[in-house]
Amino acid sequence: MPRFLFVDYPLGNPCGRPDDVEDQAAVLEETLTLLESATAPRTTVQSASVWTTEPAADIAWRANYMEIRPENLDDMRAWGDARRTAQATAPGRPR
Amino acid sequence: MRSKPALPGAHRHAVSYIDRSREYYAACGYEQPYRWATNADSPFAPLPKPLAQCRVGIITTSYPHHEDLAGSDDVEFFPLTTKAPYAQPVDPIPSRMFTDDLSWDKDATHTDDVATFLPIAQLAAAAAAGRIGSTAPRFFGAPTNYSQRQTNADAETIARWCDDDEVDVVVLVPL
Numbered sequence: 001m002p003r004f005l006f007v008d009y010p011l012g013n014p015c016g017r018p019d020d021v022e023d024q025a026a027v028l029e030e031t032l033t034l035l036e037s038a039t040a041p042r043t044t045v046q047s048a049s050v051w052t053t054e055p056a057a058d059i060a061w062r063a064n065y066m067e068i069r070p071e072n073l074d075d076m077r078a079w080g081d082a083r084r085t086a087q088a089t090a091p092g093r094p095r
Numbered sequence: 096m097r098s099k100p101a102l103p104g105a106h107r108h109a110v111s112y113i114d115r116s117r118e119y120y121a122a123c124g125y126e127q128p129y130r131w132a133t134n135a136d137s138p139f140a141p142l143p144k145p146l147a148q149c150r151v152g153i154i155t156t157s158y159p160h161h162e163d164l165a166g167s168d169d170v171e172f173f174p175l176t177t178k179a180p181y182a183q184p185v186d187p188i189p190s191r192m193f194t195d196d197l198s199w200d201k202d203a204t205h206t207d208d209v210a211t212f213l214p215i216a217q218l219a220a221a222a223a224a225g226r227i228g229s230t231a232p233r234f235f236g237a238p239t240n241y242s243q244r245q246t247n248a249d250a251e252t253i254a255r256w257c258d259d260d261e262v263d264v265v266v267l268v269p270l
Contacts, residue, residue: 002138002139003139006109008109009204010200010203010204011198011199011200012194012199012200012203012204012205012206012211013204013211013212014211014268015211015212015213015214015217015268016210016211018204018207019208021210024210024211024214024216024217025217027214027217028217028218028221029226032221032226032227035142035146035264035266036142036146038139039141040139041136041137041138041139061202061203062110064202064203065110065115065200065202065203066116066118066119068118068119068122073122076119076122076124077122077123079123080123080124080125083123084124
């Protein structure tokens with residue numbers, strides 16, 4: 001990895017917040033600055049952009065992504081079984 | 096397995112997506128964790144010239160929009176794109192892209208605004224302001240592929256396209 005700008009947003013919006021042209025421009029500027037300033041591989045910079053300043057909301061989106069809840073374990077296993085079965089019985093379809 | 100919510104100041108702030116996805120798929124019964132590519136020697140090249148003279152391109156992992164399938168079983172079980180790299184003109188800027196089968200956070204946000212993951216408009220503005228030399232005439236797609244061998248082959252294809260378009264530097268935006 002040559003250079004990496006880490007934008008600490010929920011996955012899906014690495015270039016800035018939806019419908020926020022200022023934030024998107026700011027993220028791009030950080031990207032361009034990193035392109036100019038990095039001198040070694042794996043140079044990683046964290047964007048100054050913040051998704052939310054509300055503590056509970058900040059915790060929530062981080063915790064909820066791919067969350068494993070004890071009460072969902074049976075359903076998760078069933079989903080995995082169904083997926084493996086579907087992929088095994090559909091030859092030729094990409095996995 | 097995660098069993099406690101993150102507490103401010105008591106847990107790592109940023110989400111460790113590698114750990115999170117490994118644990119998630121293990122809970123779904125996948126016994127072998129995905130082994131992410133690692134490169135002991137990461138390639139690095141300084142800019143060939145000042146950025147204000149560089150042609151900047153974009154590589155996306157999204158796919159040209161073809162249909163909305165969010166919520167259908169097919170989205171969960173099968174990829175719905177060809178998984179082949181592609182090239183598309185930046186003009187006109189796509190109004191939407193196909194992202195249904197990618198693992199972005201569908202509870203916390205959306206991908207209706209393509210500028211949030213395909214920064215063509217932002218690069219055009221940077222070019223107009225003289226911050227960069229120009230935007231590449233095409234953007235390139237590298238659809239998510241779990242085969243590292245195939246990904247390496249796709250990278251070579253895209254590198255040739257970059258040469259064709261005289262691109263000096265690319266921004267890879269994974270989604």
